[in-house]
Structures are given as C-alpha cells and as structure tokens.
Amino acid sequence: MARKIGKALVVGAGIAGIRAALDLAESGYGVILIDKSPHIGGILSQLDYQFPTDHCGMCKMLPLVDRDASSQYCLRKGLFHENIDITLSTELVSIKGEPGQFQVMLKEHPNWVTSDLCTGCGECVDACPIEVPDEFNSGLGTRKAIYLPIPHAIPNPYVIDYTVCTRCGACEEMCPTGAIKIPEKARGDFRILVVDDELIVRDSLKEWLAEEGFAVDMAASGQEAIEQLSQQTYQLMLLDLKMPEMDGVEVLQKTIDEFPDLDVVMMTAYATVETAVEAMKIGALDYLVKPFDPETLIPMVKRLYQERAASEGRQIEVGAVVLCGGTAFFDPASGKNTFGYGIFPNVVTHLEFERLLSGTGPYHGQLVRLGDGQALQKIAWIQCVGSRDLQLEADYCSNICCMAAIKQALVAKQKARGNLDTTIFYMDMRTFGKSFERYRQQAEAKHGVRLKRARIHTVDRHAACGDLILRGVDLAGQSSEERFDMVVLTVGQRPIGGANDLSELAGIELNSLGFAQTEAFSLTRSSRSGIELGGSFTGLKDISDSVVQASAAALNASRILHAAGGSLALKSSSFIPSTDVLREVPRILVIVCTCGVRLPAAVDTQKVIEQLTADPLVDGVDFVEQTCTAAGWEHLEKRVAESKPNRILIGSCLPYVYKRKIKDLGQRIGLNPSLIDVVDLASEYQKHVLEKEPKEFITQNVTSKLEMGIARLKWIEPSAPPDIPVIQRALVIGGGVAGMTAALAIADHGFQVDLVEQNDRLGGNLNWLERTLDGHQPTELLQQTRTSVEKHPQIQVHTQTRVVRSTGEVGHFQTTITDAQNTEQTLDHAVTILATGGREAATSAYGYGTSPVIVTQKELEEKLSNQPLDATQLHSIAMIQCVDSREEPRNYCSRVCCANALKHALHLKEINPDIQIYILYRDMMTYGFDESYYTRARKANVIFIQYQFTEKPQVMANQESVRVTVIDSIINRPIQIEADLLVLATGIIPNLPTQLAETFGASVDEDGFFQEADSKWRPVDSLKEGVFACGLAHSPRNIAESITTAEAAAQRTLRILGHERLSAGKVVANVHHSLCSLCERCIDACPYRARSIDMDQDRVLVNPAMCQGCGSCAAICPNGASVLEGFLEQQMLEMIDAAIG
Amino acid sequence: MKTATNLDVYYEAVSASDKLAPIQEMIRACMQCGTCTGSCPNAFAMDYTPRQLWRLVLLGQKDEIFRSKTFSLCSDCYLCTLRCPRGLHLTEAMDALKQIAAGENRAEYKYSILFNKNFMQSVRRHGRVKEMEFMTNYFTAVKNPLVPFRFASLGIKLIAKGKVSVSWLPKARFPLEKIFQKVNELETPP
DSSP: EEEEEEEEEEEOSSSSHHHHHHHHHHOOOEEEEEOOSSSSSOOOOGOOOOTTTTOOOOOSSSOOSSSSOOSSOTTTTOOTTTTTEEOSSEEEEEEEETTTTEEEEEOOOOOOOOOTOOOOOOOHHHOOOOOOOOOOGTSSSEESSOOOOTTTTSSSOOOEEETTTOOOOOOHHOOOTTTOOOOOOGGGGEEEEEEEOOOHHHHHHHHHHHTTTTTEEEEEHHHHHHHHHSSSSSSSSEEEOOOOOSSHHHHHHHHHHTTOOOEEEEEEEEGGGHHHHHHHHOOOOEEEEEEEOHHHHHHHHHHHHHHHHOOOOOOEEEEEEEEEEOOEOOOOTTTTTTTTTBBBBTEHHHHHHHHHTTTTTTTTTOOTTTTTTTTTEEEEEEEEEEEEBBTBOOOOSSSHHHHHHHHHHHHHHHHTTTTTOOOEEESSOOOTTTHHHHHHHHHHHOOEEEEOOOOEEEEEEEEETOOOOEEETTSOOOOOEEEEEEEEEEEEOOOTTTOOOOOHTTTTOOTTTTTOOOOOOOSOOSTTTOOOOOGGGGSOOHHHHHHHHHHHHHHHHHHHHTTTTTEEEEOOOOOOOOOOOOSSSEEEEEEEEETHHHHHHOOOHHHHHHHTTTSTTTEEEEEESSTSSSHHHHHHHHHHHHOOOOOEEEEEEEEGGGHHHHHHHHHHHTGGGGGEEEEOOOOHHHHHHTTTTOOHHHHHHHHHHHHHHHHHHHHHHOOOEEEOOOOOOOEEEEOSHHHHHHHHHHHHOEEEEEESSSSSSSSGGGGTEEEEEEEEOOOHHHHHHHHHHHHOOOOEEEOEEEEEOOOOOEEEEEEEEEEETTOEEEESEEEEEEOOOEEEOOOOGGGTOOOEEEEHHHHHHHHHHSSSOOOGGEEEEEOSSTTTSSSSSSSOSSHHHHHHHHHHHHHHHOOOOOOEEEEESSSSOOOGGGGHHHHHHHTTTOOOEEEETOOOOOOEEEESEEEEEEETTTTEEEEEEEEEEEEEOOOOOOOOOHHHHTTTTBOTTTTTTTTOBBTTTBBTOSSSSSEOOOOGGTTTTHHHHHHHHHHHHHHHHHHTTOOOOEEOSSOOEOOOTTOOOOOOOOHHHTTTOOOEEEETTEEEETTTTOOOOOOOHHOOOOTSSSSTTTHHHHHHHHHHHHHHH | OOOOOEEEEOOOOSSSSSTTHHHHHHHHOOOOHHHHHOOOOGGOOOOEEEEEEHHHHHHHHHHHHHHOTGGGOOOOOOOOHHEEEEEEEHHHHHHHHHHHHHHTGGGGGGGHHHHHHHHHHHHHSSSSOHHEEEHHHHHHOOOOOTHHHHHHHHHHHHHHHTOOOOOOOOOOSOHHHHHHHHHHHHHHHO
C-alpha cells in the first residue's frame, strides 16, 4: 500500500490540534500530537454543550473513510489513530532546521504513575494529603496532588501534579498495583551551594532549603565556593553579589565556563539590582532581592529543580509543525474589579459557569447559588469583561462571548425547566456567524432570554440576603437597579502565559497584543515557513472557525511535507496477508487477563474454563497475569503461536486501548484483525465486587460476557473491509479566490484539478475589491493566484463553462460541463468542491435606484478605484448598515459590511480629512482585531449612530444630495443628515443554485448557502461524502477567511484523493437483493446518503466508503434484506442468549 | 413632539478653532456604552445624562450643551473616568465644559460662576473658605434678594452644627497668593 512517510508535529491537543492531527493522519502522514497538559481536548474538555444544538457532537470529527484506523467512540474520552502518536504533559523546547526538515526538541514532564499499571481505583486520592484548586472545574472545587485531569477520559490513569506534590509517599504505599514510583531522594540529589559572607543568611537559607529536602552546602567566600565546586557536583548556586575580596560577579565569571551545568542565582540588595541584571547577561539565571522570605525563595528553587527533574529532552524530526498554542482568559479579579469577582461568591466567569452547567462539574449540573445552595432563579451575564476595553489595553473583541452567553442562558433555562430568568447585558450583540442571528432572535423571542444593551459598571451585594445588585442605564438614560442570584462575567481573551517564550523558541512573530501573527490573506501561515498556526492562538475562535482553520493549517503543513518529498512513498511493512479462514471451522482461543490477583479473587476461574470449553468451538481458555504489560502480551503471543487458533477472544479491560495491538498481532500471525476481539471484563467484575455480590454470581456474569464474545466471533465473516476505487482527480466549481486557492492546494499535491468558471476570467469578487481594512492589496493577491493557477500543469481551467449535471459518488463522480460554444465534456473525478461564490445583494430599500447619489458599498469601492468619484469634493457621506439584512427573509449577518464601512470611512478620511462621515448601524460587527479599526474610525471623527430595527432611517433624495433622518437612540430624537452620498451595506447573497448543489447531492440552507454536514464539527463537508464547499457559497466571509475555508475544503479532499482505493470500515451495510422489495425506505433512512437505487438493475446499492455503519437501514428494512456486516441476526440472537443465559 | 436636530453639512458649528473642538477630540473614542451615566452619582439631577451630553458634544450641538446644567453638576468624583472602558478622561472633559461656560460668562451659569469665583477668592485670601465672608460676598454679587432666602434653611442647619464660623478670622498664616498667581500665569496664554 502506498503510504506517505512525512511526519508532522502538532503542538496543542485542543480542538484545533485534534482536527489538524486527524486531517494529516487521514491523508497518510505520521503525526506527533503533544500537549502541555495531561489530557487532550483543551478547553473543550470542560465544555459540555455547544451551540447551535446545545449538545456536544465532537465525535463527528472522527474519520469517515478508513474508519477502522481510528477509535470510534466519544472523542471527549480519548483519541486513537494509528498514524497519530499522542504524547501528553509534553512541551516544546526548540525548533531548528528548515521547512521539510525540522529538528524539534520536546520535553516531557516527569510522570510518576505508570499509566499501564494504574487501574483507576482511586485509593491514592484518599491517601493524598494535598488539596489544591481543581483547574478542570475552573477552580470551583478542589483536587488532590494525585488526580484525574478529566474525569471521563479513557484510559484514565491518575497523574501526579509534581509542582504541588510533597513526595510524602502516602499514595505509593496505598497503590495496589505498584503503579506509583515517587523519586524519593530526588530532592536530596539536588545539591545547592549557598555562598554568602553573612552567616545569618547562610544559616537561614540552609534551614529553609533543607526542610524542603534539598541537599545544601555553604561557602563563606568566593574562594571557598570555587574550592567546593571543584570537589562536589552542584546543581544550583545561590551567590551573594557583594562579598569582600572576591565579589559575586567575579565568582560567576570564574565558574560559568568551568561548570556549564550549574545554575546560578544572584542574591542582591535593592541598591545593586542593576549589577545583578548585568550578572544575568554573563550567565546567571535569575536574581533575588534581599531581604527575601521563604515564600519567594522556595518556589524559585522548586521551579529550577523541576526544570531539571523534567526528563531529558527528546529530539524528533518532522517536516512541518502546526502550532495550536491555545488561549488564556482575562482575570476579572485583576485591576479595578468593580464586579467583585473573587469577593462575592456568586460572581463567576463564563468558564466557571460552564462547569456549573456540567454534569461532571462541582454541583453535578444543579444550578444552585454558591454559598447557600438555593436554586438559581435570576442570572445576569455581563459581556465584554476585559474585551473592547482601552483602559485594559484590550482594543479587540473576543469573538465568541456573545454566542457563548446566549448559549449558556438557553442551556441554563433548559436545565431549570424554564424557572429561570436570564438577562444578558451587552454593548453590541455580535452575531456575525452563520445562523447566529436566528439563534439570537429565537433565544429572545421564543425562550425569553432578555438582552439589554447596557454596560454594567458595578456589582454590589445586598448585605442581608446576598443578592447581587446590578445598576445600569438603559438607552433612554433611565437608571435601573436589578437583583440577581448570580452574575456571569463573560471574560475576554488574553494571550497564553509564555506566549513570548513560545514565539521565541518557535521563531514566529506575535502581534502587538501578544497573539500569534499571521501573514497577509492567511489565517494559518506564521512568519516562519513550515510553522502553521491553528486555533485560538491567533485570536479567540469558536469551534467552527477553529476547525476550519485547523484543517487549513493541516493543508499548508501537508504542502510542506509534500514538497519535501514526503508523500506517496512506499512504507515498508512486514505485512503478512491474512490467511483465508472463512471455510475453516472456528477455533476460538480465549485469553483472560487476571489483572494481577483481582480476577481470581472475584471469580471461580476453574468454573469459567469448564463452562467455556463445553463449547466445541472453543480451542482453549488461558489466563494471563497482565495483558497490558509487555510480558503479558508476549505470553499471549506465545500461546497464540502454539495453538494457532483462527479466532481470538481477549477478556480484559478497556477494549479501546487494544486497537493498535490487535492490528499488529493480526498482521504478525496472519490473522484478519477483525477475528480478534476484546471484551471488557474488568469493569464488570469490579463493579460487582464493590457491590459485594456472591462469587457464583460474579463468575456467571464474567462467563456470560465471554460467551457473548464467543458468539460474536463465531459468526464474524472474516472478509476484508470493502473498498472502492478512487479516480484521483478533483473538480472545483468556481474560479474566485476560494476556488483558485482550493484548486492550487490540491494540484500542489500532485493531483489533477479541473477548475470550472462561468465567467470569462478568473478572480470573482477580487476583480473589483481594491483594498482591505488591514491595508493589504487584493489586486496583488489576484495577480499572483491567477498566474499560479494558469501556469500550473495540474490545473485545467475551463472558463465560460457551466456544470450541466453530475452523477456518481465519492471516488468517482461523472460531471458534464458545457462551454460557451455549447460543447459538452464529461469529467471523471473523485471529489467536488463547490466554490461558486457570492455577490452583493441587490436592494430597493432607502430609495436605491431613484438617485445617483445612493450607491451600494461595492459601487462606492468601484467609484473610488476608477476615480469617477473625487473624494476631495465630497463634504458629507452617510452609510446605512444592515440593509435588508438580519431580518426575514435574509435573516443573517453578512459579516463583512461593518468592516467594509470602516475601510471606506478611514480611506475617505485619509484622502479628505474634512469629510463628515455618518455610519448608521444596528450592532457594529467588528469582531476580533477589527475592533481596533472601529476605535480608529471613532477617533478619526466618524460619527456612528445606532438605529433601532423598529425605527429605521428615513431617506429623501434628489439627484445631487440626500437627506437621511435617523433617530439617535442616545439622545432619543431625530437627527437629519444632509449628505452628498448615501452608501448602503446590502450584504452578501450566495451564488449557489439549489439545482447545482443537488446535482452533487449537497443541499443549501434556508438562506441559499451551502448546508454543512455539521456547522461546528464538519464545517466544510456536505452530508454526502466527497462534496465540499468553501468561500462565499459556504457563508459570508472576508478574503482571508474565504481562503481559509478553501484550504480546509482542499484538505478534506486530500483524505480521499491520497488513496488509490478508499477503504471502508469493517462495519458496513449490505443488501440481500433477493429479499429486497425496493421499497426504498432504507434510502431515506440513511443519514449519510450512502444508498442509491440502480434503475438499470433494479437494485439498491450501498457505497461502502460513505456508509458509516449506523444500522438505520437494517432497522427500517421490513424484509430483513438490509443487513449490517458484523451485526447479523443469528449472531445478535446468540449473543443475547449468552447475555441472559 | 420631538424637534429635529439639524446637523450642518459643513459642521460650521464646530470648526477646528472652536472651543468645543478639543473636548470633542478628548471623547472621540466614545461608543456610547453608558458606563459613565450608570456610575454617575449625580445623574439623577441632570437634565441630560453624561452619555447624552457626550453625544451632543460629538454631534456639535453647542447651544444645547450650554443650555444644559449637566456639566455644572459634575462633582469631580472621577467614577466615570475610572470605569470608562474607552479610557476617556471624562471628568476633565466636564471641567473643560465648565471652563468654557465660565470663560464666556454665560448667563445660564451666572450663579454657579459667581459662587465659584467668590469661593475661590475666600480661599485665596485665607487658605480656606471663610463661610460668613464668602456668603456675604456671594449674596451681594448675585444682586438678587431672593437668593439668600433659598439658602436660609441650609444655612441655619449648618450654623446649628457649627459648620459656619461666624467670627471674622484674621488672615491666614500661609496665604495661597503665590499658588494662585502661578496658576494664573500657567493658565494665561502667552
């Protein structure tokens, strides 16, 4: 099998990291996925509910083709993929080399719990005396120093937080499996030399440090210190700066070269801090200002010790790096804290509130007041805490908070069964994403979430009842006071701690705010080639945008790997083809893991053997002490080699963990891995043991579990998973910037692409876009992209061409196109990308069309670039935002218009500072870093007037000028504006005819945009595999965002194009044609559109690559004609017999 | 019936040389969130709330601004400045409005201006306010026999609590004359 051998490193295993890793793994690369924390999932592991479904759905990211390469269960619990190597508690140390050949140094935190041995019994937790705030519950609860990072992970070994552990050893004594090994003398091995001429300093330092278990020696002078250093190895020297004879700097100079492994920390009086800083330039690590107390000294020494204790770095070679550095949040207790966070118990951040909502949270999802435990009845959200705040130097919007607050309000209402009053205090409700606006309106109108445009300045607490008092003013200026049980502060984004270090070691640039900086027109490219950026490291993102961006980052990383020659090379493999055992009588070897002494203690093993061997098909029953250990597995393999069974059943724990081992084993002994199965016995008998059930009962239960496994294996058909051939070509429809980007991305991987454009030239909307808000040049981008596309040997451009029809499915579509001369041509391709674009909506509102001085945003841009409009001659311009938008029938925000208005306003002000510009808006959607341009425009004297949806501006125009009357909500009275020009922001409508979408089996949403398979987790996929969308056909986006969707869509196609044959999962549906009555119910039932009817042969067909094995078809079929492989009727009945027998 | 505020196309009302222009400049970044109004302890007594006042300043509605008593009610508590998310120096902007009003000797603020003037004179002379002297001077200056009556009840309360020194005190030992001269010097444009 052709396999790519390139390797990529993905740093950060949050949602973006997981997506990028899966994308690269699915297209055949090896991926090393690391995370600083001891678990995967990032922030998402703490969030249970996501809008718009108010559920999770993370599992939808799992591979859909070649499914068996990966785990197929809850992704919040864990992730296994045969191409992904996950290393947790690991940090990046350095990245050297160049794109295609990076040498990366990683450092793993010490792990004192052997995860293979940990059974998760939790006895260590009871023994541990240390209690610290629990970060999983955002500090709302506490945990021990030995703890489960997240309660639901599988496998879920305990970890020790070595930064707080005192190494008392209590857990080590309690552990029944001996999984914990605390390096006892570790601190004793860490020798510290204290050099000071004052005895009292030496003595107290020695006392403090010795108490912590460190080995401490003292020296009274520089000379003495040098002598001691030559006799004994020290790890750390605490060196006084000012000493008679030889001062600290001199000692440092004399020792630094000779003892390169010695860390030196200077001790200095306040007056000589500058000298200490100088010493750091010579090579001292840090300095301490005297007088200091143990609280300053000990943590510093501990930190240095831990840095050393962390296991030695590991160097790996990778071709590309995807950096998903994640995000931090504003701490509302810092600064003025007028909201009383940390002072009043019921003032929480929105992250803490997520934990309160969660069933795994500190209150098990019960919405109660913290403190008195009463049911919550009134909750308020305060938006923009730490965002859009110039005093806090946060001149940006944090993107996700508005939707997060609405979602939380809805989920909370649902949890409280309606007995909850929710109010969100906001400044602008930024519902700029696809479907956001409708979600907001429904929350308000249908579910009664109150949205109040008001900024709360202070939270007070009623002394007697503890209610929180919020005071604010409404738009009319009326002050009001309201009481709430709880106040949720929707806190804004901050750069991660250590962002500077990360940027330095990775050699990438940060923006002025401390977030990772991306290149022009890209959301993923960092300033260093070969290092791609993903997730909220570049600015806070919701799931959908994170997933899109991560796929795009994977694509760009894949490009580097491909260019470095890392693709389509043969991977050497000692693969033994499976022997065909179909016609053999099943001989089943049962191997049961005893888990030390646990199983024999709970179960009568002899009885198990007796019962199982009664079945003639069972070849033997064998007990192995620990299959999870290397020795245990070896024993198992030996046993298999001896008896040569043709089916193997392993009874142990956590079947998920065995996936890769089983595959290896199968390949080594030439047995199809589907004939090896693992049943979970441990959780079964451990549960019963805890409940103190009698031994016979537990034995019976364990036996039935094994019998079920035997029944399943007996009936298993050892056929190879089906696969389908792939025509390794792609079709991209639409030659705008998204289509061209997607085509280039695919073609750069060596696959042929047909690019179909209905106009006579490529470029789409870039043909008229002159500038962007952030000052980049779309014209240059167009030039470059168009030239690359036209020159690319793998891209065939078809201009003035339309798609007539298409048939087929993933792997092989046949699409007929017709050109200007009506010549038809049929293209064969495996995948389709719909990049048909969008355009500015037409309007008849506000007198458009009655006067030449009323123009749209696009017309203004054209007029400014072709110069028929002389801005120096203009006196006054009015702009109206949200024209026909955010109201039925076009009830969505077009995302780009506010930025566009600012772009024009700032440009016009630059040409002619005397121009008066009025922007009439509903909510300024300047999300993310665009917020700073909003501030800039305000400062440039652009007047912003917020109008109410119910009282839209009135326009009266003649041929030269226009008079706009608008009610200013603040002073609540009409204002008349005389303007030379009125600019209407009419928004974007898609160019995606329903018929075109349907011919490829995709569908469009109620606004005519592409309907994604899942708006959050599969944002560029269609429900029908093999069809993807990007650019404006997908959703309104700016240029960089459109390009990102295009890259993401291209990446999604590479999963398919990269294979000559696409292999399905083991569990796929099939049809017994002789039983089928062609009622077609299964076709409607299939959620993946994997079924079709072949009219010629009167047959229902299943595309095995599209089928996800859900079994809906088998359940709905009235004749039993539709079956699911691996779930045969006889097999199921026999398993049920075993279960209840 | 609401009156329409007609915005002048050329913005003649607020030219760059206008006194209002620097105040506009100070508060340009305002996004009308209302934190100032919400935190203002005197907002209840104002005819325009601070947010409305800033809006009028941005819209250049000079006549309305100086008809309003909002800025004269500002007690310089700095709460709005402290809490403004845009970091605007709103208290300073209020002061600037007061200074324009005082500088132009606008009739609407006659009493406020005289109050301030006499108060400061008393401070200048004694290093603190001498209530009796100040009251006498103020009441003489307003030339309205009704004004003293307005203060009568407050005055009685203050006297009862010993807050008003009735005796004529000698001159202060450390007169503030020099400081006042320096301020004058600084404030007088060269």
